[in-house]
Amino acid sequence: MPSPGLADAWAHPLLGRMLRGRSARRRLDRRHPWVLDTAVVLVVALSSLPDLFSPNSHGPFGDTMDRGDLPAPVLLAFAVALAVPLWWRRRAPALTYCVISAVLLVQWSLGVWQQTGMATLIALYSLALHGSLRTLGWAAAVTAAEMTLAVWLLAPIEHPFLGLFFLLGTATAAVAIGLTLRIRRLYLAALEDRAARLEVEHDQRVRLTTAAERARIAREMHDIVGHNLSVMVSLADGAATLAARREETSGEPLRILADTGRQAMSELRRVLGVLREDRGHEEDVRPLGPQPGIHDLDPLLSRVRAAGLPVTYRTTGDLHALGSGIQLTVYRIVQEALTNTLKHAGPDATADVTLTRDAGTVRVEVADTGVPTAGERSGVAGHGLVGIRQRAAMYGGTVTLGPRATGHGWLVDVVLDVPPGDHQP
Helix, strand or coil: CCCHHHHHHHHCHHHHHHHHHHHHHHHHHHHCHHHHHHHHHHHHHHCCHHHHHCCCEECHHHCEECCCCCCHHHHHHHHHHHHHHHHHCCCCHHHHHHHHHHHHHHHHHCCCCCHHHHHHHHHHHHHHHHCCHHHHHHHHHHHHHHHHHHHHHHCCCCCHHHHHHHHHHHHHHHHHHHHHHHHHHHHHHHHHHHHHHHHHHHHHHHHHHHHHHHHHHHHHHHHHHHHHHHHHHHHHHHHHHHHHHCCCCCHHHHHHHHHHHHHHHHHHHHHHHHHHHHHCCHHHHCCCCCCCCHHHHHHHHHHHHHCCCCEEEEEECCCCCECHHHHHHHHHHHHHHHHHHHHHCCCCCCEEEEEEEECCEEEEEEEECCCCCHHHHCCCCCHHHHHHHHHHHHCCCEEEEEECCCCCCEEEEEEEECCCCCECC
16 A cells, blocks of 8 residues: 555646656566667667767867868767667676777777767666676776776867866766666565565464464364263263163163274374374373363453453353353453453453353453554464464354454454254253
8 A cells, every 4th residue: 555645646746647657667668678778779879960960079068179080971880889789788788888988988089079978878877777786896997097088188178177077977977876776676676575575474374373273272172072072981881880780781782882982082082182292291290170161261350350451241141051162162262352452452451251142152242442453453473363263163153353343442253153952961
């Protein structure tokens, strides 16, 4: 998006026309570079016409010199030799300068000044813009030496000091303009490269964050499913034992059910166990416990209030009857949203947490009164907000993240679909 100053410049009648014309010329030069090269050659060649048709060869600063016995075809040859090499000024700037410098030295040695001498300035400019900087240094030294020889020895003029100052000044200006445009192009190229690398890094951070969050969710679901399967296997074993004591026929199906549950647990550990490798030996020393649910929100909110963020908490509907998986999802969404508020909302912010269970849906709303800073709140690499979206996707939910409609504060609004029969046993 253009800056306001650039937008104002484009809206200005004169500046806007100049900017649009410059953009059109750049597009034309990129598509057909030979057009500009031909135009430069023609301009330099046409500048020799006054020298060809004038009876005397006019030097700079008002002095007039007789060109002696040099016929017009020789002068025309000099003009062509100085103008034509400019066709290759962008493709071979060093060679172009060498040819023009040699021709100009021969011309000056014959005591002739021509308007086509401007070709050496164009060659210096092209060398500064497209050529090697080492070659540019040698070219600048050779140009200064040639101009000094021309003014004092080869083709003396009436005011040598003024003439040398003028010639060296124009050569310096040509080199300076070329270097300025070269630095500008390098700067723009660096900005484009940095923008491309930032975009790639942004995509990589999003993918890594998403993968890490999915792995964490998978680990938690592994714990939930493993716990429930363990309960089912234990109940089935107990029921099978009781049926065997009573000599009931249901004992064998119950034993099959228990064996199937154990097999499912083994397959679950084999498939998802790799996601738990990052815990190292932590599991050997830390006892396993149930995953947090709705009943754990009160301790969570107490910790948040102790951290300095006033929080109000409201619920509607029977939330405790939800299954452990969706309870864990609700708990993590509230936890991540309040963590985001603590980080970015400011010292005077407050938060409201509202949980609503309707027929087939659970809605989680976390709203605060902090100053919303879009760059901080919705950072592309933030694990919390990415985790909220990933968890909501598990239950086909919709997520709304952004500033509140009042313009003050931030809102996290998540609606989850409750699968039929997903409730605590």
